Amino acid sequence: xxxxxxxxxxxxxxxxxxxxxxxxxxxxxxxxxxxxxxxxxxxxxxxxxxxxxxxxxxxxxxxxxxxxxxxxxxxxxxxxxxxxxxxxxxxxxxxxxxxxxxxxxxxxxxxxxxxxxxxxxxxxxxxxxxxxxxxxxxxxxxxxxxxxxxxxxxxxxxxxxxxxxxxxxxxxxxxxxxxxxxxxxxxxxxxxxxxxxxxxxxxxxxxxxxxxxxxxxxxxxxxxxxxxxxxxxxxxxxxxxxxxxxxxxxxxxxxxxxxxxxxxxxxxxxxxxxxxxxxxxxxxxxxxxxxxxxxxxxxxxxxxxxxxxxxxxxxxxxxxxxxxxxxxxxxxxxxxxxxxxxxxxxxxxxxxxxxxxxxxxxxxxxxxxxxxxxxxxxxxxxxxxx
Numbered sequence: 001x002x003x004x005x006x007x008x009x010x011x012x013x014x015x016x017x018x019x020x021x022x023x024x025x026x027x028x029x030x031x032x033x034x035x036x037x038x039x040x041x042x043x044x045x046x047x048x049x050x051x052x053x054x055x056x057x058x059x060x061x062x063x064x065x066x067x068x069x070x071x072x073x074x075x076x077x078x079x080x081x082x083x084x085x086x087x088x089x090x091x092x093x094x095x096x097x098x099x100x101x102x103x104x105x106x107x108x109x110x111x112x113x114x115x116x117x118x119x120x121x122x123x124x125x126x127x128x129x130x131x132x133x134x135x136x137x138x139x140x141x142x143x144x145x146x147x148x149x150x151x152x153x154x155x156x157x158x159x160x161x162x163x164x165x166x167x168x169x170x171x172x173x174x175x176x177x178x179x180x181x182x183x184x185x186x187x188x189x190x191x192x193x194x195x196x197x198x199x200x201x202x203x204x205x206x207x208x209x210x211x212x213x214x215x216x217x218x219x220x221x222x223x224x225x226x227x228x229x230x231x232x233x234x235x236x237x238x239x240x241x242x243x244x245x246x247x248x249x250x251x252x253x254x255x256x257x258x259x260x261x262x263x264x265x266x267x268x269x270x271x272x273x274x275x276x277x278x279x280x281x282x283x284x285x286x287x288x289x290x291x292x293x294x295x296x297x298x299x300x301x302x303x304x305x306x307x308x309x310x311x312x313x314x315x316x317x318x319x320x321x322x323x324x325x326x327x328x329x330x331x332x333x334x335x336x337x338x339x340x341x342x343x344x345x346x347x348x349x350x351x352x353x354x355x356x357x358x359x360x361x362x363x364x365x366x367x368x369x370x371x372x373x374x375x376x377x378x379x380x381x382x383x384x385x386x
Contacts, residue, residue: 011059011072011120012386018070019116022386023059025146029138029381030055031129032179033212033343034334036300037278039308041173041193042230043237043271044246046278048190048202049175050210051183052375054122056134059386060142063114067101069094072120082112082143087167096135099167103159104143108151112143124371127214128333128340132168133176134381136160141181141383154197157181171227172336183380190282194246204377205288208329211346213322213358214371217314217339226336229267229308236260236268245271270307274300290329293345297330298323301342310337314366318342321361327354346374 008026015023030051037047067082071093078094080086083105085098097119101112119138123131140156143149151159160177164170174196179189182199189199204210233245239260240248245268253272257265277296284292301319305311311319315333319342322331327350334343346354355372362370 007055007120007122008057008059011057011118014070014072014120015059015061015116015118018118019061019068021061023118024061024385025059025142025383026386027058027060027138027142027145027381027383028055029134029141029180030183030378031123031131031134032176032183033129033210033341033375034175034179035188035210035343035345036274036281036296036332037175038274038300038304038334039229039233039310039336040271040274040278041175041191042171043173043233044194044244045271045275046190046192047175048188048278048281049179050188050204050377051179051380052129052210052212053378054129054375055378056123056131056138057120058117058138058142060115060117060146062146063116065114067098067114068116069097070118072118073125082114084111085167087169092168095168096132096163097139099163100136100139100143100159102167103163104140104149104151106162107155107159108149110147110149113147115142115146117142124214126218126340127212128335128337129212130176130180130335132164132170133160133180136163137177137180137381138383141381145383145385152197153181157196169227171230179380181380183378185379186377188377202282202285205285207348209346209348209351209374210377211322211344211351211354212334212373212375213318213331213342213344213362215314215318215339215341215362215366216368216370217312225310225338229310232264232267233271236264236271239264240268246275248272266307270303273303294323294328294330297332297345301332304333304337308337312337312339314339314368315342317365318358318362318370321358321365322354325354325357326350
């Protein structure tokens with residue numbers, strides 16, 4: 001959290017410069033990396049994310065007739081009425097904030113106060129680390145504090161999902177908001193998305209680093225591919241006559257295979273097998289069975305690549321380079337896909353060599369300069385008065 005607090009000073013200083021007054025509230029929300037359990041959360045499955053030490057930081061204070069947001073990263077302003085936000089009149093980056101005001105009003109009947117805010121971020125957008133959920137949880141905790149709203153964490157995470165599903169137009173599951181809000185320092189979270197308000201904190205083993213390997217390849221999900229995958233899994237659940245693919249298994253899928261298009265079958269096979277991998281991963285990690293941990297990570301990537309088709313050339317190259325290094329226990333793509341990042345579990349004794357070699361191999365194969373860094377598991381989002 002030290003780096004986040006350093007960045008908070010920059011946001012506070014920029015707020016004073018932009019609005020000629022000191023801010024009254026500071027909110028900090030982490031991004032997340034998902035160890036395993038990808039594209040399962042919107043089918044009531046199991047996920048295993050960790051909040052990470054890269055954050056969205058918001059310095060804010062009371063506004064007047066409308067809310068004014070300034071992004072340090074983009075050097076841009078955005079304006080909207082928090083009391084009556086209209087997604088058709090709001091650009092994409094401020095829509096995550098405005099959508100939280102919309103979701104709060106919709107669910108509590110209370111109109112969010114107008115604010116002035118400065119946003120800073122150490123999370124690279126489009127890297128698959130869920131900067132969007134970090135924005136939602138930063139503004140959700142901010143308005144909860146500023147307006148004295150009795151919203152429990154489980155409800156606030158759900159409001160973030162509603163914001164993204166219905167205001168932004170991205171039909172994500174609940175994982176990202178849960179990880180950003182419930183994060184525990186030094187731990188990953190095993191989440192049963194049927195009960196996301198009670199994640200189980202799992203302390204990460206000593207001597208093993210979570211390494212985020214950012215491909216720097218384009219990652220934009222709101223364009224339709226993510227929503228299409230969700231629709232395909234819903235079609236599979238309908239054919240299997242189950243509430244969600246959480247309640248399906250491979251024998252049932254094979255029995256109904258002749259009733260579904262091959263693409264629907266493969267999407268369902270990924271979700272069903274990924275749920276099994278997430279459960280097995282939790283046991284293997286607890287037992288220190290790193291051979292099994294690595295096998296499950298590699299199998300997850302293959303399933304995402306071949307059955308779910310959300311990987312890309314850059315993610316495959318990064319994953320292969322990481323898995324080939326002797327210090328790597330296992331690696332796979334993480335996040336929604338179509339670009340973004342891989343996650344690798346790496347023995348700390350070989351971490352420096354891993355970063356150097358994988359960076360070199362990736363650039364040689366793609367011409368892109370990836371960014372690879374070890375990440376620490378961080379505590380979740382919070383807001384405080386300053």
